[in-house]
Every structure is written in structure tokens, then in C-alpha cells.
Amino acid sequence: MRKDLERFFNPRSIAVVGASQDLITISGQPLQHLVSHGYAGKLYPVNPKYQEVLGVKCYASIDALPETPDLVLVLINAARVAGLLRDCGKRGVPYAIVFSSGYSEVGGKGIEMQRELAALAAEFNMGIIGPNCQGMINVASNVYAGFGSVFFAGYDAGAVSMVSQSGGFGFSVMNLASKDGGVNFRQMVTTGNEIGVSTLDFIEYFIDDAKTDVIAGYIEGLKDARRLVDVGRKALAKKKPILAWKVGNTPQGQRAAASHTANLGGAMALYQAAFKQTGIIQVEDIQDVVDYSRAFRCGKLPKGNRVAIITVSGGAGILMTDECVARGMQVPQLSAATTEKLKTIVPSFGSILNPVDVTAAIFNDLSLIRRTLQAILDDPNIDAIAMINASLQGDLAANIASEITEIAQHSDKPLFLAWSARDELARDAYAKLDALKIPHYKSPVRCGRALAALSSYAEALRREDIRLKESAPVLSVAGVQTLLADRSDDLSEHAAKRVLAAYGIGVTRETLATSAAEAAVAARAIGYPVVLKVQSPEIPHKTEARAVKLGVDSDAAVAAAFDEIMRNARAYKADVRIEGVLVQEMVDGGIEAILGVTNDPLFGPAVMFGLGGIFAEVLKDVSFRLAPVTKSVALEMIDEIKGVAVLNGARGAAPADIEALADAIVRVAAMAVDLENCMAELDINPLFVLPQGRGVKAGDALIKSWQKS
């Protein structure tokens, strides 16, 4: 697949196949938009019906063109697209946008037709965008290559580039953000059914594009999802924040997504995991793109998550505090030195706690604002400032904006403003802030949200710095791949745990016994009490088969339990294949967790962690990460679950061995990578997490081998 997208966004020549003289129609619009917005390259309408369109000479076919165009816009009926693309391929056309619909989104024959387009793209190494898309706009170069209402307007070039799997929604984001939100876009491309150049291809291009500062994406699903983590990390390395919608988050939304572009990717949990691992910021609405883009435009990143709030409205201060704290920031006490300074500035009916309520009195003496801001910017306990100016307007507003910019420009700490005056009443003030790229918002809630987005991005960068200094172990155990490769059935407990042990993951002491006598010998060696369980690939649910005995505490009891288990197993399923009875130590004093691997067809191996029983099964209180993971990421996974207090020693229990647990997570992830091609699923349930210093032990485990479909 072609990746030199520079040429796609800046084509020297464009052919418009199916160009129509009826300028209102979908096939009539693109040429019109290219012309009217002043596209500087060569234009070649292609349509055997016309001599010219819009005064531009029209050609009968791709073959008839005087040169090979850099980009072909395909506006013809779906049935004729494959033939055309073959012509393009032969001619050496590098890029084509297929606007036509009627492919996988309609099912049936459409799926076959779409496959044909993909094959042509591969055959001719042609970059195909679409089908079923709405085109692209490169504002910076006046390339308006698409159709729709928003193409009739002209835009100013900015530093946000966006890729969207939805045309209608994507272009509405660009239109509203630019025109009403004051956040201009640089490039906007829609990918529709995405058979060729993908969302991640475009994001990679935007990362490398020097004039793109912020990247936005609307994602229904990624067919190349396993690249997401690498692409996200590349963006982190280049400090280009990615703002992303991931839609289809509810079962109904997923159904809608599936019937829309058939782009449905891996489970939402894995997208969320990838986003966390790479600092991708999820957005909910258009306003978020506007607000967060303004935040990133400030060019400053807080060194920590501690914000000082300065307000003339107590109420707005509370709202912002709630918002910042809910989104992971701290609103800490100011240092003693700062507090002393503020005592000489803030009136007695104000507050020198954080939020600092300076009251409207501060507006009577501009020097007070400067001194307040300076004192707080100098505070080593503070990483960012949010100031609330209520509805202050007019000349006073402009003067205050001057004071603020004066102070802010000499600090590397971000300063955000919640300022509710309407644009027309604070034009000068806002212009002064905009000139210095100081973010300002009409509501304290939006201001707090945007600052928190900036802060969480800065935190993702700090986390990434730590991760880069660590290394995820690469584990490889001889024989396991072979063991799993040819199996059609699951690896049951005893075998699965030997695999775990080989990867350095703690398991219970245990012996497989095939007679009551062997069982008793094993039990004595392990020490009473013990657990006895049937081992059979045909009995995944041993308890249900009444083939488990806990707390067996003597030789005689072992013999009786052995016989009973064998009897019950055979009663459960006639002619059942039994490997033996596992004699196992009885683990005491551990917290039951679950640790597993999902080998997702789109994302590849991911590791999952949670507490056992109801926590995971009923409350879905689990965390995911894509493998491999380093220690710090494993610790994040542990810290992320709501039940973490149980591991930290809630309800009087001893704190659990978090270190050993993190190590086990890291090892399981490394194992998942090693066995990626043969292990479909691993389920350790329970994993006993013992008290500090005593490690973890897999109590039961199941490995499903990869069923190639």
C-alpha cells in the first residue's frame, strides 16, 4: 500500500471520472468545488458524454488523458468502478478516491465487489480511499476534492488534521469547529469502507506532517487495529495529541456501526486499552475537539497534575474544582510562602485556599492581578493555573487581559481562562489572549475539562518516558508452541499450569495421580490439607461434575476422595477420557484474582486482570492492555480496577503481594506474545494473590489453542 500521502493531499493533477454538468449532483460537485476554491493543479474531467465541463476540457477515458493524474476521483456507478480502477492501475495512477456506494455496506454482492477493489489496489499498488466516502479537503492547498454542503464554504488553514470513517459527521466537525469554534483545520479526509488507505495510515501521515499540530479521528472500527499502539506511540514521541471518537460503544451502537460501513473492529475494551497505552484522548462531541485543540495550541504542558484555581466567582470555582478532580487533577493547598503573599492581596471576604477567591475587588487595582498570578505561578506546588473572570467585559476586560498575558508569557506553566463574557463584549480582551495562544472558555466546566485533557496528555507522556526506560521481557519456552500447534482441544489445568510455570508464573504445588495410592503419596509430599480435582479435557467445569474435593486431610480421605471423583466424573459423562486426579496444595490466605489473555483477531494478544468471582463476572471490574506490557503498565492495570482497595488491604486484610502480581501480569503478557500464533486464550482463575512477599499462585488455568478458521 502506498504511504507517500503527501502526493495524495497535494496532487499536481486530478481526474474527475463521472464528472457531470449538473453541478448540484454528487458527481457534479467535486469539479465545481475544485475550481471554485482555486485548485492550482491540472483538472481532467472524464466523461464520454461531454466535450467540456465548467469550461474545462473533458476526456472520454483515463487512457485518453494527456498525463497520468496524481489523483482520480471516482464518481461512477459501483458496477463500473472495478473496470475503471484497472485502467487507472495500468496507467500508474497512484491515488483514487472512490465515492461510489453499494459495497459491503449493502451486503450480498456488494461484499464481493468490494473485495475486487481491494485486489486491484494490491495488484497495482494503488492507494484507494473509500469506497462509500465523501472525499477530502486540503485547506492549505485549496484541494476541495469531494461533495456535500460544507464544500460550498471556504476555510482558513489551521493546524488540526482529521480522518473520519463517516463523511457526513466528519465534515460537520470541520465545518462547525472552523466556522463557529475558531479552530481551523489543515486536512480533512473521509475513508468510508476503508479498503485501501486506512485511518491509521492517515494518522501516521499527519504525525509526520510538520504543519499538523493536533490530529482528530472518528473511528467506527480499525481493520488494522494491531497497528494502533505503534501509531499512537509514534504520535507520543512526536508530541502530536490524537483526539478520537470511538463509536459503537453500546450493543445497539455496534449494530448500527456494523450495518453502516461494516467496519466493526475489536471489542471496545481493547480500543480503550490502546488509547490508555498511547495517550489518545477520547472525545464525545464536536465541542471537545474545539476546546481541546485550543488547549493544545497553548504549547505548554504541565509538569504535574496540580492546578491552582483563581476565581472572582466562588460558584464557578466550585464547578471547576469538581470538574478537574473528577478528571484526575489535584487542586492542592498552596505553599505557605504563596499563602503569605496572597494574604496581602486578597480581601478578607475572599479566600486564599485553593480555589483562591480573589473577589471582584481585584479588578479595582490591576497590579493585584499581576501579583496574584505571579505568586501562584511561582508556587512549586502548582503545575497549571485556571483563572475565572466571570462575565467581565469592555475596556476593563481588555486591561485585565493585558495584565494576564504580560505575566503568562514569561511562565512555562499553562494558564487557562474561564471567561463568560460574550465575544462581542470582550473582543479586545479575547484577541489579546488569542495572540498569545492563551486558551479561554465560556464556561468553567469546559475550561476544566480542556485543562484536564491537557494534563492527562502530559501524564501519558510522563508514563511513556517511564515505559521507554523499562523493557518488557521477551520470553520463549521451547516446545510449548509445538505442544499447542496441533491441538484441537483445550489444555486443561495441569498441563496449562506447567506451561505457566515454564514462563515463570507461580502455580500451586501439585501432582497428577492415576491411582488412589499415587494420590496419597502425592498428598503426603505436598502436606495436608490438599485439594483433589479430576483432570480431563472433556470436563471443563469440574465443580459442576462434582469432581473436586477441597480440604482433604488424611490418607484415608484422599483414597475415598479419589474414588468418589472418578465415579462422579464417569457418571457425568460416559466413556469420559480422564488424565488422572490432580492432588494440589490448599492455598490459604490469598485474594482470588483472575488473569487472562485474549488473542483478538484484530488487535492480537491482550492481557486482562481483575479480582475473582463477582468482581469480574458481575461488575466487569477488569482492566485490559495490549501485550507486551512493562512493569509500570502492569501496576497501572492493578491500580485501575475499582476493587484495588481489596488488594491494598481493605477490611483489615493484609496487603497483597502487588509486586509479584505485576510480575505475573508482565510474564503472562510476554507469554501471550510468544504464543501469539498458537494460543487463542488463557484463563487463570483463580490466581491467588498472597500477602506481601509471598507471591502469587495460579489455582486453576485453561489454555485454548488457536482454532484456525
Added chain:
Amino acid sequence: MRKDLERFFNPRSIAVVGASQDLITISGQPLQHLVSHGYAGKLYPVNPKYQEVLGVKCYASIDALPETPDLVLVLINAARVAGLLRDCGKRGVPYAIVFSSGYSEVGGKGIEMQRELAALAAEFNMGIIGPNCQGMINVASNVYAGFGSVFFAGYDAGAVSMVSQSGGFGFSVMNLASKDGGVNFRQMVTTGNEIGVSTLDFIEYFIDDAKTDVIAGYIEGLKDARRLVDVGRKALAKKKPILAWKVGNTPQGQRAAASHTANLGGAMALYQAAFKQTGIIQVEDIQDVVDYSRAFRCGKLPKGNRVAIITVSGGAGILMTDECVARGMQVPQLSAATTEKLKTIVPSFGSILNPVDVTAAIFNDLSLIRRTLQAILDDPNIDAIAMINASLQGDLAANIASEITEIAQHSDKPLFLAWSARDELARDAYAKLDALKIPHYKSPVRCGRALAALSSYAEALRREDIRLKESAPVLSVAGVQTLLADRSDDLSEHAAKRVLAAYGIGVTRETLATSAAEAAVAARAIGYPVVLKVQSPEIPHKTEARAVKLGVDSDAAVAAAFDEIMRNARAYKADVRIEGVLVQEMVDGGIEAILGVTNDPLFGPAVMFGLGGIFAEVLKDVSFRLAPVTKSVALEMIDEIKGVAVLNGARGAAPADIEALADAIVRVAAMAVDLENCMAELDINPLFVLPQGRGVKAGDALIKSWQKS
């Protein structure tokens, strides 16, 4: 306290005490604003320094006025306010707004001064608003009685009335909602420290105000919080939706609220409970007030929560689906009849699932829109429609708006639009929708949110209808109030459970024994195995004192356990007062829940429910309601916790006796009402919820008597 707020909002005369000729100052502004906005009543500046202000005759004192003003604006130093209010009281002034600061918000002497104002309000039955507030605007009558930037603008009267404990934030809501959001306000009042007329007084007035359709409130805390449920229900009865901010939701936010107006009320959980019980809609930001007010303006309420989404943009349809489902709506399949009709309308590359993707082709034939809308409005499976028109603009947009209004006006089902065209490009279209009060939003997310708010309000009305047909039992048990009234210590298990049993709540079978022999007799009567526990008001944590024995299964074991418990209890605390040893049935097969009562100083008694152990203590997975509650509300409480699946039979367990559990909740709430004046707290932990048909049994209980402070 005065409640005839009609006169406050429409005063025939206003005195402005402390009026200043310096019109920019806080004391100079109110008179200026009243004059410039055309206040029609009499104005009396009061200031001994001046003969006149703004050409209006000025008086030296309240006494010197030619008549008693309906409203006095107090703009003088805090130290002089009490004296002035006494003069006002003597003169029979009904209402005064105290703008002055320096009261409880500064602590110390300010608290004392504030108390004095409250006493004067009571003495003279004077309605005091404030202190530390920013005044009020009655747009409809041109009464602009306050100060601040937003007073310099003029507003058009609408149907939203708002009360805010924050001046700066409250007025910014009115300003932005009216001027930029197109939602006009009728009345806006700020209450500051709220010593007199309260937020709930104003909300009650707005409920009765015929021209107010929607009520908004910004709440830090309510000192009269126990009225919240009654006021909320009154609003439900009059079908006046209340949109409310409750701020101070995080510990840091609460600290900020406390240092702001010292308005801190009961715990957030009880506010949330009251909101749920009365359909009060929580808002997060100014835009919510705009969006939801537009939603309610449509005048139609959906009969259920099933929405059909019609879209020309698949992507926007997915976003809206996610948003609606996440907020409690259903996006169901359309009926077979509707599907058949749509097959003749929707192109093959569209979708006739829900969301219905009609594709842009629909715009080519206006009759298709009419037929699609009609078919879906006629569908009995559908209660509301959300239609997404992407960025459609110009004449076509206007024509389509005509089709939509034509169909919508003949249906009682709400029809909402997500329409992203900028205002200036779809002015005619939007004007047609506005004329028929059809809500439209620029983003599908905001549209979905607003529709979900309307839907959840309609659901609250349906729930209230059910509740009104039920009745919460009134329980009263002789002697219990007396038992609790004079106690300083807690009622321990055995006594507490006798109280529970008296209120008809299931408890374990048990007998208090004072000797080993008595214990054995009791155990035999109950049946083995039994539980033995020490009973002592001085040992609240019996397990910690090693004074509990489970699974005691013979006479000999009972005797041994009795002795051991007594020994351990005495070792735990020397000279401990022991009531005896409780011999109790050992409950098998129940799910452990907790059920409790908090008697909040502000809200009064509230009942809390959750699952036992980690669920409640670590995960805080509990639900609250203010007492009393009816059966349907108790069932809501059960359904609301995340762990409800455990009760419904998760993980292969038998479904629990939900009916009996709901009955226990209802009875505990009734008991809480009966014992409101003597019981501070009840804690049933565990409450065993047995399988269906077998009821519930309190396993342990504790009652704390009311410690009058």
C-alpha cells in the same frame, strides 16, 4: 417567612440604600440598571450624602421615604446592615436584598452578624434575600435589581426561571443561554448565603408561576433540604421540569463550597436520591440548560423510552445511538409493517434497521421524507423520533424543514433534529422548526442527550403516577420511642433485632442465654448448627473480640463455645458489661446484603441498600432514598445497584427473594420515619436475602440513638 414572592419579583416601589453617584461601583449600579432598563415602579435612592442620584430624588433614611417600598436593595457596609434592616422591619418592608459581603463566608464575627440578620428577618417577618448575593432580574417586568456585567445588557423574556446560590455563575448562565443559546429567561435570582428566602422557596414560587415552564437551579447546599422531595413532587405534579446543578461533588469541591458560602448541605448521595425521587434533572454545563430547555419547549412527552433514529449520515446515527442508549433509551427494531413501508422508500444502499439510514438520496424527492416520517411516527413500537440532517443548508433545507413541520405537527410524539448546518446557512429551515417548537441541535450527541433528558423526565412522571397509586405504610410500635429516647449508648444486636421484628422485618431465630446450660437449651430448640455471639453494648465488633462462634453443632460444643466467648470478651475489655450470649440459627443459602438508615440533620431519615462486604465497603455500590418509600421505589433501589445480577441469580445461584427484600426496605423506611426523633442510625449487616419465597433475615443489627447536640 414570607412566601408571596410575586411582590418581590414585581415590586411597585424599590428603595436603593447606599445608592452611589459613582455608577460603576457595586452600589452605583443597581439604580442605574433599574432606570436604564425602564423599571416602571417608584424608585427611592437612600443616601444622606446626596440630594439626588441619576436625577432621582434621594432620601436620608428609610424613615424619610414617602411610602413603604415593596423591596429594599441593601448596598451598605456589612456592619451597618442590621441597623438598616431593623428600620425596614419597623416600617413594614416586605422584602430586602442584602448584597453586602462579610458574613458567614469570612467566618468569625461574620457568622454572628449573619445570625443577627436571620433573627431580624424572623422578628419582622421580612423576606431577606442574601446576604453576599448579586440580586435579581425579572426580565418580564424590567426589574434589573442587581449589579454585574450582565446587567448592562437587555434581555427578552422567556419561560425559564432560575435561582442560583452563585451570582457570578448564575448570571453567566442567563446571559449565555439567552444571548448565544436562544433560550430566554423570565426571572433570575441569586441567593448568596441564603439566610432568608431560600432556593426552594424560589423554586416553589416558579412552580406556581404560570409563565414559567422550566426551572433551573444552581445549588451548593440546601439548609432546608428536607423540603426538597416535597417541592420536587409539586413540580412533577405541575409538570414543570427542574434542571439543577448540585456542585461540591468531590471532597475538594465540597471544601471550596464550604469556604465559599458555607452553604454545605447533606451528603451528595442524598441529593442524588431526592433528584431521582422527583425527576429533577442534573445538568453539568450551561449548554445543557440551553439544550434541555429547548427539548422541553416542544411540549410533547414520549410515552415510553423507545426512539427511532432517521439519518442521512451513518456515523452520526451511531453516535446518537450510543448517546441515547447510554442515557437509558432504547433504539428498538421497527415493527414489521413499518419495515415493509420503508422498503419502498429507502434506497438499497441505505438501512431500514434502526437507525434508519435513508441516505442523502431522500433529499431528491421531498415526498420520501414525508412518507418515511409518517411511517415511523405511526409505528407503535416507537415513542419518539430523532432525525439527523447532517449539514443540509439553503433552499433545500428550508423545503425539507417544511415537510418535517407538516408531519410533526399532527403527531403527539416528539420529533427532534440533529442538524449541523450553521445558523446563517439554514436560517429559514431553523425558523420553520422554531416556529413549531421542534427542537434542533448542531450535533447528534447534544440532540441525543436532550432527547434522553426529555425521556427520563417522562419516565419520572410515569414512576410518580405509580407511586401515587401506592402508599408507603405508616408503622408505629409502642414503646420503641421510649426505649430509645433516653439512651446514650447503642442498641446492640439482640435488642435491635427485637425492634426490627416488631416492625415486621425478618430476623434470625435466636435466644439470649446467660449460662452455658441456657445456651444448650436454646440451641436444641433452634436446631443445630447454631451461631453463638457475645452481647454487649461495649463490644460493637464481636469478631475482633473473638467472641463469635459459627457452626456450633452439639450440646458439648455449645457449652465450650459459651465459656470461650465469655473468656475472650473479658480478655478483650476488663470489667466489660455483658448482657449474655446470643444463640442464633445458622442461616444457609442467603445472599448477604446491607440495609440501613441514616438520619441526616438536613434531609431527615434516608434508607440505604447494597450487597454486603466488599460491594458496599470497597465499591460503594449502594442506593439511597429519602424515607418513606413505597414498594416500587424499593424495587428501584434494588435494581439500581450494579451487583443486582447477584440477586437475580448470577453465577448459577438461585434468584433471591426480591419481593421480601423490597418489603423489608419499605418497612425499614417506615420505621425510620416513626423513629425519626430518637434513632440516629440503623445498620442491618448482614441482611440475608434467601432464595425466592423464603424471605429475608437480619443476621446482625445495630441501632444508634439520637445524640442531641
